[in-house]
Structure formats: C-alpha cells, structure tokens
Amino acid sequence: LNLIPLKIMNASDFASNFVLGIIAFTLGANFSVQAIKAAGKPVIWISVLEAAFAWIIVTLVMVLYHSLNGLPIHPAFVLGAAAAATAPAATVMVIREYRASGPVTDMLLRVVAIDDAWCLIFSALAITTANALRLGVFSSVVLFEAFYEVFAALLLGAGLGAVFYLLSRFIMTVEEVLVIVIGSILLAVGLATKLGLSPLLTNMTFGLVVANIVRNNDLFFEKLRNVDMIFFLGFFVLVGANLEIHLLPKVGVMGVLYIIFRVVGKFIGVRLGSMVSKAGENVSKYLAWGLVPQAGVALGVALSAKALYPQYGEVIFTTITATTVIYELVGPLCTKYGLRKAGEI
Amino acid sequence: VNSLLSAGLILLLGFVGARLLKLVRLPSVTAFLIVGILIGPQLLNLVTPEIFASSEFFSNLVLGLIAFSLGENFRLDKLRLGMRQVMWISLSAALFAWVLVSAGLIIYFISIKMPIYPAIVLGAAASATAPAATVLVIREYRASGVLTELLLKVVAIDDAWCLIFAAMAIAVGNAMRADVFQLSIVFAGLGEIFGALLLGGVLGYLSSKLSRYVRTSEELLVYTLGLLFLDVGLSIAMGVSVLLSAMMMGLILVNIARENYKFFEVLRSVDTPLYLAFFILSGAHLDFGVLYRMGLAGILYVVLRTIGKVYGAKFGARISNAPKTAEDWLGLSLAPQAGVALGVGLVAKVTFPDYGNYIFTIIAATSVVFELVGPLLTKYSLIKAGEISSSE
Numbered sequence: 001l002n003l004i005p006l007k008i009m010n011a012s013d014f015a016s017n018f019v020l021g022i023i024a025f026t027l028g029a030n031f032s033v034q035a036i037k038a039a040g041k042p043v044i045w046i047s048v049l050e051a052a053f054a055w056i057i058v059t060l061v062m063v064l065y066h067s068l069n070g071l072p073i074h075p076a077f078v079l080g081a082a083a084a085a086t087a088p089a090a091t092v093m094v095i096r097e098y099r100a101s102g103p104v105t106d107m108l109l110r111v112v113a114i115d116d117a118w119c120l121i122f123s124a125l126a127i128t129t130a131n132a133l134r135l136g137v138f139s140s141v142v143l144f145e146a147f148y149e150v151f152a153a154l155l156l157g158a159g160l161g162a163v164f165y166l167l168s169r170f171i172m173t174v175e176e177v178l179v180i181v182i183g184s185i186l187l188a189v190g191l192a193t194k195l196g197l198s199p200l201l202t203n204m205t206f207g208l209v210v211a212n213i214v215r216n217n218d219l220f221f222e223k224l225r226n227v228d229m230i231f232f233l234g235f236f237v238l239v240g241a242n243l244e245i246h247l248l249p250k251v252g253v254m255g256v257l258y259i260i261f262r263v264v265g266k267f268i269g270v271r272l273g274s275m276v277s278k279a280g281e282n283v284s285k286y287l288a289w290g291l292v293p294q295a296g297v298a299l300g301v302a303l304s305a306k307a308l309y310p311q312y313g314e315v316i317f318t319t320i321t322a323t324t325v326i327y328e329l330v331g332p333l334c335t336k337y338g339l340r341k342a343g344e345i
Numbered sequence: 346v347n348s349l350l351s352a353g354l355i356l357l358l359g360f361v362g363a364r365l366l367k368l369v370r371l372p373s374v375t376a377f378l379i380v381g382i383l384i385g386p387q388l389l390n391l392v393t394p395e396i397f398a399s400s401e402f403f404s405n406l407v408l409g410l411i412a413f414s415l416g417e418n419f420r421l422d423k424l425r426l427g428m429r430q431v432m433w434i435s436l437s438a439a440l441f442a443w444v445l446v447s448a449g450l451i452i453y454f455i456s457i458k459m460p461i462y463p464a465i466v467l468g469a470a471a472s473a474t475a476p477a478a479t480v481l482v483i484r485e486y487r488a489s490g491v492l493t494e495l496l497l498k499v500v501a502i503d504d505a506w507c508l509i510f511a512a513m514a515i516a517v518g519n520a521m522r523a524d525v526f527q528l529s530i531v532f533a534g535l536g537e538i539f540g541a542l543l544l545g546g547v548l549g550y551l552s553s554k555l556s557r558y559v560r561t562s563e564e565l566l567v568y569t570l571g572l573l574f575l576d577v578g579l580s581i582a583m584g585v586s587v588l589l590s591a592m593m594m595g596l597i598l599v600n601i602a603r604e605n606y607k608f609f610e611v612l613r614s615v616d617t618p619l620y621l622a623f624f625i626l627s628g629a630h631l632d633f634g635v636l637y638r639m640g641l642a643g644i645l646y647v648v649l650r651t652i653g654k655v656y657g658a659k660f661g662a663r664i665s666n667a668p669k670t671a672e673d674w675l676g677l678s679l680a681p682q683a684g685v686a687l688g689v690g691l692v693a694k695v696t697f698p699d700y701g702n703y704i705f706t707i708i709a710a711t712s713v714v715f716e717l718v719g720p721l722l723t724k725y726s727l728i729k730a731g732e733i734s735s736s737e
Binding site for chain 2: 014017018021167170175176178179180182183184185186187188189190191193194226227229230233
C-alpha cells in the first residue's frame with residue numbers, strides 16, 4: 001500500500017534501537033537477586049541449557065551449511081544466538097487460554113521469563129565473535145578486543161545504573177518516572193552505539209543494576225510496561241515493512257535447517273537441564289514443546305546484527321523474520337500439545 | 346552525538362533542569378525552554394539534525410494532544426451557562442489585542458512612512474495564545490478554581506478567533522497591496538475552521554463507536570494515540586486547523602459517552618515526556634538573533650498585546666457577568682504566545698513578498714519574549730487569583 005513515508009522508514013533505525021533497549025532493560029530485571037532466588041535451581045539450569053543448546057546446535061549446523069556452500073561463516077554465530085530466544089507472550093497466552101496449571105506449566109512460565117536474557121548474553125558474545133571473524137584474523141588481540149567490548153558494555157550499564165540511582169531519588173511525581181526511564185534507556189543505547197559496544201548488553205546490565213539497587217524499582221518497570229506496547233506495535237509493523245520478500249527463496253534451506261535444529265537444541269537442553277537439576281519426568285519430557293515459539297527478542301538480535309554489518313545482516317534478518325512467522329503460527333500449537341501431553345490442560 | 350544519545354539527553358537534562366530551576370520557582374515550561382536554548386545549536390549543539398528535522402512532526406502531535414485534552418473541558422451538560430462567558434471573554438481578549446496592536450503599529454508605520462497593512466496582520470497574530478504552555482503551568486501547580494476553568498476553555502477556542510482574524514487581515518493586506526480584495530481568502534479561513542470542526546467531529550464519533558473493540562488499557566493507549574495521529578495527519582493533509590480538529594474530537598468524545606473519560610486519562614499517564622521534549626525542542630529552535638531586529642515595532646507589539654489581553658478579558662468578563670477573579674486576572678494569564686502566531690507569520694511570509702519577512706521576524710521575536718515570560722505571567726495571575734496554593 002505504500003502508506004509509510006520514507007521519513008518514518010528512516011526513523012525505524014532509531015525506533016528499533018530504542019525498542020531493543022527497552023526489551024533488554026526489562027530482561028535485565030530478571031536477574032535481580034530476588035528474582036533468581038524465587039526461580040530456583042531447576043529453572044536456571046534448564047533455561048541456560050536449553051538456550052545454550054539451541055545456540056550451539058544451530059550454530060554448528062549453520063557453520064556446516066555455510067562452509068559447504070562456500071559462504072563466509074560468521075552469520076552462523078548470530079543465527080545460533082537468536083535461536084536461543086523464546087516467546088514469553090505467546091506462551092502466556094496459550095496457558096491462559098486453556099487454563100493450564102501444574103508443575104510443567106509453572107516451570108515453563110519461569111523458564112520463558114528468563115531465557116531471553118540468556119539469549120541476549122549469547123548474542124552479544126556471538127556478534128562480537130562474528131565481527132572478529134569477519135575481520136579475518138583470529139588472533140589473541142581480537143579475542144582480547146571481544147572481551148574488552150563485553151566488559152566495557154557491562155561497565156557502562158552499571159555506571160548508568162548508578163547515575164539512575166542518583167537521579168531516581170529526585171523524582172517527585174509519577175509522571176516523571178516515565179521521563180527518566182525512557183530518557184536513560186535512550187541514553188544507554190546512544191552511548192553504547194557511540195562507543196561501539198553492544199546496546200543489548202549495556203541495557204541489560206543497566207536493568208539488572210536498577211532492579212537490584214533502586215528502591216521501588218517495580219514502579220519503573222511497571223510504568224514502562226504500560227507504554228511499551230505502542231513501541232512494540234510500531235516496531236513490528238516496521239519490521240514487516242522492512243522485510244525484503246525477494247530474499248525469502250534464498251533463505252529457504254537455511255530457514256528449514258534453522259527451524260529443525262533450533263527445536264532439537266531445545267529438546268536436548270531441557271533433557272540435560274532436568275537431569276542435572278533433578279526436575280520431574282514430565283518436565284524433562286514435555287517442557288521443550290512450550291519453548292518452540294519465537295518472537296521479538298530473536299528479531300531484535302537479527303536487527304542489531306543487521307545494523308552492525310549490513311552486508312550479511314540482510315540474510316540473517318530475513319531468515320529470522322521468516323522463521324519467526326512460521327514459529328508464531330506453529331509454536332502455540334506445540335505449546336498446547338506439550339501441556340496436554342503433560343496432562344495439565 | 347547520535348540521535349539516540351541526543352534524545353536521551355533531551356529527556357534527562359529536561360528533568361534535571363526543571364528540578365534545578367524549581368529552586369528559583371520557575372515553571373517547568375520555562376525550565377524546558379532554557380534547557381532547550383542551552384543544548385540548542387547556538388550553544389552546546391547537542392541536538393542532532395535528524396531530531397531537529399523531526400520536530401515539526403513532533404510539535405504537530407503535541408499541539409494535537411493538548412487541544413484534544415482541552416476538548417475534555419467542554420462537557421455540555423455542565424457547560425450551558427459558562428459558555429456565554431467563554432465566548433465573550435475569548436472574543437474580546439482576542440479582538441482588543443488585535444485592535445490595539447494594529448492601531449499602535451499603524452501610527453508607528455505611518456510615522457516612518459511604511460505601508461500600514463503589516464500592522465493589520467501583526468495585530469491578528471497578536472490575538473493568538475499558546476494552549477500548551479498554559480495547560481502545563483496549570484497542571485504543574487495543580488491550579489484549580491473558576492479562573493482556571495475559564496482559562497482552559499478560553500485558550501481552547503481563542504485560536505479559532507485568531508484564525509478568522511488572520512484570514513481577514515491577510516485578505517485586507519492583499520487588498521491594500523494590490524487593490525484586489527479576495528473574499529476567497531476570508532472564506533478559506535472559515536473553511537479551515539469548519540473543516541477542522543467537521544473532521545474532528547466525525548473522527549470523535551467514529552472512535553467512540555469503535556472503542557468497544559478495545560479491551561486492555563495498553564490497547565486503549567495505542568488506539569487513542571493512533572486516533573490522534575490520524576486526526577493530526579488528516580488535518581494537515583486537508584489544510585485545516587490541527588488545534589481545532591483535535592479539540593473537537595475531544596469535545597465530541599467527552600459528550601458522547603460517559604466512559605470516554607478513559608481516553609483522556611490514558612493519555613495523561615504518558616504525555617509528560619512528550620511535552621518535555623516538545624518544549625525543549627521549541628527552546629532549541631528559539632532564535633535570539635531576531636530579538637535584535639525587532640526594533641520599536643516589536644516593543645510596541647509586546648506592550649500593546651499585553652494591554653489588549655488584560656483589558657479585553659476584563660471587558661468580556663464584565664459584560665458576561667463572569668466572576669471577579671476572572672475579570673482581574675484572566676487577561677494576564679493569556680500572555681503566552683507561540684506556534685499559532687508563528688503560523689500566521691509563516692502565511693504572511695509566503696503571501697507578501699515585500700514585507701512578509703519583516704512580519705515574520707516581528708512575530709518570531711515577540712514569540713521568544715512571550716514564550717519565556719508568558720508562563721511566568723500565567724503562574725503569577727493564578728497565584729494572585731488564589732488558585733495555586735501558596736506553598737508552591
């Protein structure tokens with residue numbers, strides 16, 4: 001229909017960075033001491049392992065595919081990292097719709113709440129690695145550089161958290177809360193971009209620090225939740241508008257591999273995680289079905305990859321968008337299937 | 346500085362600036378403008394060109410937002426009696442400002458042997474007020490009382506008078522320059538008003554009908570903001586007044602169904618960052634260079650407009666038997682002047698190749714003055730009228 005003027009398309013870079021900042025900031029809150037305590041060991045183990053396995057397996061398969069086809073391999077790392085993400089919103093919707101309840105449901109809710117955070121950490125590592133590989137030489141200097149980048153992002157996030165802590169004490173009205181939160185997220189993304197650090201990691205650390213040291217931090221996150229839907233809605237429509245349909249056939253095989261091996265990774269990860277943490281049999285068998293949906297965070301990773309290296313970013317972005325569409329269609333059905341098998345619907 | 350960083354700084358510095366200047370009892374609006382001046386291109390230059398380019402989009406949205414929220418004040422079942430006062434006061438305050446400024450400038454222009462039509466156009470611009478600044482002052486100090494209520498309604502509709510006056514003034518100006526009186530310009534002005542009212546009315550009606558599909562409060566926010574964008578966008582596309590159509594939309598909504606107050610409520614929970622950014626960007630846009638060029642005409646404009654507002658409001662209040670506080674203080678609280686007047690200036694700039702630029706410069710310069718001093722005067726009047734508690 002061409003209803004989106006060029007001006008708004010141009011603004012979408014700004015908007016997507018900002019939205020990613022919001023997502024990362026909110027995810028950071030999942031790592032507050034309180035939240036981790038509440039989650040318990042099995043959740044941590046299962047979420048780490050299912051995310052990590054999806055990452056590793058997809059990465060391996062993609063590396064294989066790329067090198068067989070004589071393509072540069074670094075996009076593979078980013079694709080793998082994106083595979084770690086799940087879709088909390090879709091999962092919650094299914095659970096609510098069918099009024100599911102039981103140990104698997106409980107565990108599922110907690111796992112999807114935090115595995116996106118792992119996904120961000122992985123993708124920060126993956127993007128740095130991919131960047132290093134792209135530059136060709138993989139020496140200790142590059143490795144050092146990568147570590148430095150991650151470390152600097154953590155430091156920046158923590159520093160902003162401290163500044164935020166100071167500012168937050170001067171807040172007097174509820175309306176000002178929103179000003180401060182949005183302002184600081186923008187600042188964090190802006191500074192990170194300027195210094196060449198990962199905006200995702202920076203904002204996540206920032207959110208983490210806020211969740212741990214600022215009093216009444218719930219208020220900040222809640223205020224943000226009130227308004228984030230506008231940004232997300234705008235963001236996803238723009239993502240759709242940005243999609244280059246002609247690239248779809250090109251990513252065909254890659255997309256299929258991605259879809260299959262992401263799910264394989266999730267299943268292996270959940271099995272291992274349940275074994276290590278001695279979670280129940282039902283959890284080990286059926287939880288992974290609930291992790292099939294994939295949504296916003298994966299797209300976010302794809303977008304930040306696209307911003308970092310436009311050349312290959314295009315392919316990564318299209319693959320992830322296309323697979324997200326498929327997962328969004330099939331994923332909720334899988335979740336429902338898993339929960340029914342577990343006897344919780 | 347990249348755009349994200351710039352946007353973040355705008356919000357945070359705005360907050361810090363407002364907090365600091367509160368110590369010397371300046372209203373936040375003024376604080377935001379000052380921060381804007383500081384980080385604007387003339388001083389620190391922290392606003393990127395992209396953000397500057399977006400400020401037109403932004404100011405249209407914020408003006409729409411303000412006007413929409415002003416529409417909420419026109420609950421017809423509560424209004425009947427008050428409306429007569431609002432009409433009288435707004436009309437006579439606008440008219441007095443026009444007549445006084447025009448008369449003063451005509452005398453001045455004759456004495457320096459300049460054509461007199463710019464005086465008529467400038468007078469029309471002087472009738473405009475600035476709803477955004479006024480509303481923010483009222484809100485910040487939680488003013489309430491008869492004066493506040495009247496003020497909110499007067500600033501909502503007096504821009505309609507300004508549009509009519511401006512259309513007439515420009516038609517007259519054209520006639521004096523080229524000896525052709527184009528009635529069509531006057532009609533265009535009226536069309537701008539009625540088109541806006543019609544558009545806002547239709548959108549308000551439709552949105553109230555469609556709102557039953559809205560379920561959660563998050564959806565409501567998306568819905569309301571979307572409507573506002575739609576209204577502002579359509580107004581611009583159709584060339585009708587953004588302010589009036591948004592106000593009309595709010596007015597229709599609040600009168601059509603009781604529960605529609607939720608639209609206004611949901612906006613209030615998120616609009617602070619928008620206003621803050623709007624005023625900071627306005628501050629960054631303020632061009633102090635024009636102050637040197639405004640000369641005696643600018644000074645006359647400032648003085649006569651203020652006198653016109655004060656006595657015009659007094660006259661209107663007395664005729665319509667408005668309360669005494671309104672008679673005494675309403676005029677002064679109408680002092681802020683900003684976007685609407687600048688709009689008149691822009692039209693003049695395009696219409697009159699010879700003195701258009703001069704007219705625009707005067708309006709821009711006096712807007713700098715009124716934008717900075719106006720909110721202080723509004724606050725002062727509200728305090729004097731006893732509608733702001735003294736602890737503030």
